[in-house]
Amino acid sequence: MARQFFGTDGIRGTVGQSPITPDFVLRLAHAVGRVLKANEAHPVVLIGKDTRISGYMLESALESGFNSAGVDVVLLGPVPTPAVAYLTRAQRASLGVVISASHNPFADNGIKFFNAQGSKLPDAWEIEVESALTQDPVWVTSAELGKTRRLNDAAGRYIEFCKSTFSNELSLKGMKIVVDAAHGAAYQIAPKVLHELGAEVIAIGCSPDGLNINHNVGATHPDALIQTVLTQGADLGIALDGDADRLLMVDGQGRLYNGDELLYLMVVDRLSRDEVVPGVVGTLMTNIAVELALKDKGVEFVRAKVGDRYVLEVLAQKGWLLGGEGSGHLLALDKHSTGDGLVSALQVLQACAASGKTMSQLMQGVTLFPQTLINVRLQPGQDWTGNAVLKATTEAVQAELGETGRVLIRASGTEPLVRVMVEARDASQALACAQRLADTLRL
Numbered sequence: 001m002a003r004q005f006f007g008t009d010g011i012r013g014t015v016g017q018s019p020i021t022p023d024f025v026l027r028l029a030h031a032v033g034r035v036l037k038a039n040e041a042h043p044v045v046l047i048g049k050d051t052r053i054s055g056y057m058l059e060s061a062l063e064s065g066f067n068s069a070g071v072d073v074v075l076l077g078p079v080p081t082p083a084v085a086y087l088t089r090a091q092r093a094s095l096g097v098v099i100s101a102s103h104n105p106f107a108d109n110g111i112k113f114f115n116a117q118g119s120k121l122p123d124a125w126e127i128e129v130e131s132a133l134t135q136d137p138v139w140v141t142s143a144e145l146g147k148t149r150r151l152n153d154a155a156g157r158y159i160e161f162c163k164s165t166f167s168n169e170l171s172l173k174g175m176k177i178v179v180d181a182a183h184g185a186a187y188q189i190a191p192k193v194l195h196e197l198g199a200e201v202i203a204i205g206c207s208p209d210g211l212n213i214n215h216n217v218g219a220t221h222p223d224a225l226i227q228t229v230l231t232q233g234a235d236l237g238i239a240l241d242g243d244a245d246r247l248l249m250v251d252g253q254g255r256l257y258n259g260d261e262l263l264y265l266m267v268v269d270r271l272s273r274d275e276v277v278p279g280v281v282g283t284l285m286t287n288i289a290v291e292l293a294l295k296d297k298g299v300e301f302v303r304a305k306v307g308d309r310y311v312l313e314v315l316a317q318k319g320w321l322l323g324g325e326g327s328g329h330l331l332a333l334d335k336h337s338t339g340d341g342l343v344s345a346l347q348v349l350q351a352c353a354a355s356g357k358t359m360s361q362l363m364q365g366v367t368l369f370p371q372t373l374i375n376v377r378l379q380p381g382q383d384w385t386g387n388a389v390l391k392a393t394t395e396a397v398q399a400e401l402g403e404t405g406r407v408l409i410r411a412s413g414t415e416p417l418v419r420v421m422v423e424a425r426d427a428s429q430a431l432a433c434a435q436r437l438a439d440t441l442r443l
Contacts, residue, residue, distance in 0.1 A: 005133070006126040008307040008413030010112025012101050015054040020109050022061040028111065029065025029097075031132035033146075035125075036094055037070060046091060048076035048084035048154070049099035050185040050243045053210030054109045058099045062111070067146035068139050076154040078208075080185045080244030082340035083158035085118035089337065090157065092116070100185065100243040103220045104414075106213045118337035120309045155189055162193045165335045166346045170353045172199035176234040177349075178250075180205040180225045182218025184242035190342055194238075197346075204228055213242045219328050219341070226254045236352075236359065240341040245308075246328035247341035249348060251359045258368075259328040260290045262348055265362050266322060266332060267299060269351030281314045281323030281331075283307070284408050285371075288423060293366045307413060308339045369405070370427035372434035376441040378416045390440040397422065397433045405430065409437065 005011045005019050011028070013020040019028075036043040045066050049055035059075065066073050071094075076087060081098045088096030096114035104110075115121050177199045181187040187206040195201045204224060205217035217224050219241040229237040229250050237250035249257045257265075263280065270277050279300035282291065291301045302318070304310040308329040315323050315333060324330035330344040351362060378384060390409070398407050405424035412419055420437045424430040 003123070003126055004130055006130065008309065009102065010098075010110050012104070012108060012110030012414050014107055015109050020054075020058070022057055025058050025061040025111065026065040026068075027133060027137070028129070029062045030069045030137050031129050031135075032095070032113070033066045033069025033071040034132050034138065035128055040094055042072070043094035044072045044074060044091075045095045045097055046074045046076055046084060046088050046093045046151075047097045047099065048079045048081070048087075048185075050081075050101075051078050051183060051187065051208035051210060051213050052099075052101070052106050052109055052242075054106075055099050058109060058111070062097060062099070063148055067148065068137070069146070070140040070144045071146040073146060073148040075148065075150045077150070078185050078187075079154050079158060080189065080240075080340070080342065081112070082245055082336060082338050082343065083154065083185075083189070085114045085338040086158060086161050086336065087151070087154060088114050088116065089118035090161075091151075098243065102243050103182075103214055103218070103241040103246060105215065106211050114338065120312065120338065159189055159193055159196070162189075162340075162342050162346065163196060165343050166197055167350055167354070170350060172197045172349060172353065174198075175236075175349075175353075176200045176202065176232065178202045178204060178225060178228045178232060178234045178237040180217050180222075180228075180237065180239045181244065182214050182220075182240055182242050183208040183212045184214065184218065184240065184244060186240050186244035186342060190238070190240060190244070193342060193346075202228065202232055202234060218242065219246045219248045222248055222250065222256055226250050226256060230254045236349075238345045241328070244341045245339045247330060247344045248328050249345065249359065253360070255360065257359055257363070258326045259324050259330055260287045260326040260368065261363060261366070262328070262344065263322065263324040263330055264290050264293060264366060265351055265359060266330070266344070266347050267294060267297075268362055269347065269354070270322075271297060271299075272351075272355065277322065279318055279320045281311050281318070281320060283311060283325050284410070285326055285421060287326065287368045287371065288406065289366055289368045306410065312338070369423050369425055370430045371421060371423045372427075372430040374420045374434050374438040375412070375417045376420060376438050378418060378441075384411070384418050384441055387440060390437065393437055393440050397437060400433065401429075405433075407433070407437070
């Protein structure tokens with residue numbers, strides 16, 4: 001059975017349009033509740049959300065849907081996506097639910113799930129839920145209805161967890177750090193974690209109003225962070241996205257570091273402490289320069305499909321701990337069961353604090369190959385996979401690049417887009433080749 005509603009990261013869309021409507025979300029929660037009840041007598045579900053105004057509406061719909069299936073609900077309020085994963089495991093809950101559209105603008109929202117171990121659920125579970133959605137609802141009796149309560153100290157518990165991932169022998173004293181929470185779920189938590197570890201903290205993007213999440217701030221708009229780091233004379237800056245599972249960082253000179261580079265820094269830190277790093281998982285989009293640099297250090301590198309859930313699957317298969325994406329989704333499985341922007345930032349900060357080096361010094365010798373990424377919006381019904389001109393142009397571009405570059409063309413898992421990526425040693429060549437490919441998709 002093909003999935004109709006689930007994409008690469010849960011269910012996402014524009015609020016008020018199918019499937020992100022209160023009636024569908026209620027039906028979804030009821031279907032998930034029935035799947036849970038088939039395997040567990042008294043399931044308990046945790047629900048967290050980001051700061052979008054639509055979170056109130058969708059939270060109520062989820063609560064009603066779960067309760068109607070006989071499932072108890074614990075409301076966490078606005079907390080990062082990785083906080084829901086952590087608390088689901090810590091509270092011994094059956095399932096964690098996040099209301100968020102991550103880095104998307106406020107008019108979008110979505111629903112994603114974590115299992116009892118705080119990990120994302122497999123495709124087979126999503127297919128089972130979609131099957132349950134096709135069935136008529138079965139309302140439990142009044143005596144069997146689920147109950148709801150609120151976990152009032154959810155944020156405090158997660159703050160302590162984040163701090164526990166940072167070495168007890170180190171602190172951030174003497175460091176001035178700018179943190180940009182994208183007016184999202186970590187707007188209170190991220191500044192507190194850094195402050196309690198000793199840093200002087202300057203907070204931007206930490207004043208949500210329900211409508212400004214990700215608007216010109218955060219990991220998708222790092223210019224605000226770069227400017228603040230430079231004007232404030234800060235040592236570095238941290239940019240999260242709306243649900244705080246994505247991370248970019250900036251050094252004191254205003255140089256931006258993406259997820260590929262931050263993953264490399266995490267590996268270098270562990271190698272410097274004589275830890276064994278048998279391998280690292282990236283994605284089809286990971287920059288070739290990082291792959292080559294890791295191999296030079298004797299660290300095996302493999303690529304997964306784009307999406308942190310697929311990185312996680314390969315890590316589990318290999319028994320490895322470190323992986324991530326250039327977009328800033330990073331995994332350190334000995335620290336957390338899922339990608340966590342704040343925990344990942346602490347790993348990089350720990351590397352700087354322990355070595356006394358800047359991020360630039362730790363990255364010495366690694367220069368990323370230029371990449372050009374062009375998103376082409378599809379027309380309704382457009383079949384890009386059968387485009388003969390695109391196929392011929394792709395073959396020609398790959399022949400031109402030879403072994404010094406790559407072409408990757410893939411569909412977005414969350415939007416009606418085709419992403420065209422070209423990587424080459426020369427930036428102008430990458431741009432020209434990407435534009436040639438993108439032009440074949442524009443009707």
